[in-house]
Amino acid sequence: MIDVIEHADLQSLNTFALPVRARWLVTLSDTAQLPDIMALPQFDRQSVLWLGGGSNILFCADYPALVVRMANRGIRLVADDGVRVVVEAAAGECWHEFVQYTLAQGWSGLENLSLIPGTVGAAPVQNIGAYGVEVQSCIEAVQCFDLDERQLRWLNRDECCFAYRDSIFKHGEQGRYVIVAVRFALSRSFTPQLHYGDLAQVAAELARGQTLTASMVAQAVCHIRQQKLPDPRVLGSAGSFFKNPVVPAALVTTLLNQYPALPHYPQSDGQMKLAAGWLIDQCGLKGYQLGGAAVHERQALVLVNKNQASAADVVALARYVQGCVAQRFQVQLEPEPVWLPQTLMLAAG
Numbered sequence: 001m002i003d004v005i006e007h008a009d010l011q012s013l014n015t016f017a018l019p020v021r022a023r024w025l026v027t028l029s030d031t032a033q034l035p036d037i038m039a040l041p042q043f044d045r046q047s048v049l050w051l052g053g054g055s056n057i058l059f060c061a062d063y064p065a066l067v068v069r070m071a072n073r074g075i076r077l078v079a080d081d082g083v084r085v086v087v088e089a090a091a092g093e094c095w096h097e098f099v100q101y102t103l104a105q106g107w108s109g110l111e112n113l114s115l116i117p118g119t120v121g122a123a124p125v126q127n128i129g130a131y132g133v134e135v136q137s138c139i140e141a142v143q144c145f146d147l148d149e150r151q152l153r154w155l156n157r158d159e160c161c162f163a164y165r166d167s168i169f170k171h172g173e174q175g176r177y178v179i180v181a182v183r184f185a186l187s188r189s190f191t192p193q194l195h196y197g198d199l200a201q202v203a204a205e206l207a208r209g210q211t212l213t214a215s216m217v218a219q220a221v222c223h224i225r226q227q228k229l230p231d232p233r234v235l236g237s238a239g240s241f242f243k244n245p246v247v248p249a250a251l252v253t254t255l256l257n258q259y260p261a262l263p264h265y266p267q268s269d270g271q272m273k274l275a276a277g278w279l280i281d282q283c284g285l286k287g288y289q290l291g292g293a294a295v296h297e298r299q300a301l302v303l304v305n306k307n308q309a310s311a312a313d314v315v316a317l318a319r320y321v322q323g324c325v326a327q328r329f330q331v332q333l334e335p336e337p338v339w340l341p342q343t344l345m346l347a348a349g
């Protein structure tokens, strides 16, 4: 028997803490419930929203259809040859708790991705990344319920088409797959990935001359994140609000004449990646407030719910930031969170 809540409050189910409601809300605590959920009269394949921790979503308005909160749990060891382990986690597991669990077993690979909010099932959706590591590097396969075929199937890493903050689950096949579990290939021997920012320095300080472990790197990542990013339990946000834009090299050459300090990173296709936070900061927008929404005072890439922001406040602020950056740098910033409901986003252009 599936419990369907009408006009459900979503404020505690999105990390922006926006006061929005779902027309209907159900909680999936076991994959076996999927057929029953799909048989509900409220279920519509096109409009259903599969919700994890709500940390990469911007609800622009009430959600006018069914929301299914993914809360299935379970972690199991699938293979272990003494060097490499394969571990499977259910989609509804808390991402950070899962990372900590793997580290406690002595398995490394996910340490740089510590403290990212959300669920295991959402991690492949945007191929979460932080401190020089993307989750795709540890994913062996993703188990999905295929809504076309109405059956469970495994997609291997290649089939997931991972790219920067991107995967098949966002494009092309969007809406076809519900992720129910993810298999990770982790290592019993630790190879540190410390090339990003000040991670090497912070990790060395923590190690104090001892041999560096994956848990120490995770601790260093948590320490840096806590300094730089607002805790969504205290100050609502969706983390980085804009993707780092990838632009033609010719535009960077032009911009460098005027902004010699412009950070730019060559890409394999000849284009250049820019730092969205730097561009926003140069527009003088740190701390800028519109209604209850604001650009974070220390991290320009993060929009926050400063004072009971409405969804309209955040949308207006995001559009304002995009406009300022476009006017000054001729660069169009693309939001990282998913804007919902989709129809409203399209209408907004």
Ligand SMILES: Cc1cc2nc3c(=O)[nH]c(=O)nc-3n(C[C@H](O)[C@H](O)[C@H](O)COP(=O)(O)OP(=O)(O)OC[C@H]3O[C@@H](n4cnc5c(N)ncnc54)[C@H](O)[C@@H]3O)c2cc1C
Binding pocket: 015, 049, 050, 051, 052, 053, 054, 055, 056, 057, 070, 091, 116, 117, 118, 119, 120, 121, 122, 123, 125, 126, 127, 128, 129, 130, 169, 177, 178, 179, 180, 229, 230, 231, 232, 237, 238, 239, 240, 338
């Ligand atoms: C403070 C903060 C810091 C952050 N830092 C980072 C960071 O460093 N790196 C990074 O990459 N991201 C970061 N994020 C973004 C976010 O945490 C991740 O994208 C996370 O993976 C989202 O998980 P979620 O469970 O909250 O997904 P949700 O926000 O609930 O959903 C996101 C999308 O995934 C879909 N989805 C969710 N679960 C499933 C499923 N089981 N099957 C199919 N589709 C599903 C949803 O429909 C939606 O389209 C940060 C967010 C915050 C608030």
